Amino acid sequence: MIVQAYKKQVTVTTLCNWVGLSKSVYYYVPSAQKRGRKPSEFTICDQELVSNNVVLEDIKEIISGPFNCYGYENVTVELKRKHYQINKKKVYRLMNENNLLLGKVIRTSGRREFVQHRKIDALRTMEYLCLDIKYIWIYPEKRHYYLLSIMDVYSRKILNWIFQRSIRKMDVINLFRLIDQEYGIKNVIIRNDNGSQFIANDVKNYLKSAQAKQEFTHIATPEENSYIEAFHSILQRELIDRFEFLSGYDAKVMLQQYFEWYNFRRNHRKLGFITPQQKWESASLKTTGESRKTIKST
Structure with missing residues (x-):
């Protein structure tokens, strides 16, 4: 205040000397930005620069196990094994910014109905649906994509699927909306694991409003969702392990072709060596025949 009051009469240097204030402090202008150098947006992996979003997806994969309690130091070691040149400070920052550190958990309100029986005895189509997410590595892009598949248990038919860089709760809701419009999900039992996309309140509320049971x-019992797990094993063996995807788009095109082949042309041993579509259609014919018998009897 003294410097401001007398700076028109005496030089700033002299006034700063009088009050014992350095000129750098006097001329300092605070900034709204964080101090220091701006964090880097890329990381080196296999001598190539990849975005931090790619690093983040690999971190999520590393800590995705049900009993995994890795902190940022263990995650750093795992990333280095994947040929990342990264230090633990950066790993800590990325995990902290995205709520991935130990103790930062996803919370959901409301009760969850857990499965009562491991095996599903489906007697008709659209009685049970099961779904799960599979990671698919796209090497040229140095990142994972996510595949969400929804299967009708009775026929083993894949009713719908999405393949994207990330899958959020609204993606799950929109996929169920499409299935509801085409087939109807009222009174359908939907089985899934405890992924964050599935336990989200918005997803639970949507399925409840559609009168579907979720x-x-x-935890840590993939055998309770064995039907979709078995399908993803088939997909891994017949497509992913045999072909090299050039990009996410290339993978999506090939997945589209595979799903068409799987539903309409691939004989399924558990179905008696017929295709899922044939099983689906035979169930429809059976239902139609029973309806006609009921009409005649009345």
């Missing part, structure tokens, strides 16, 4: 597998 049930969750127990």
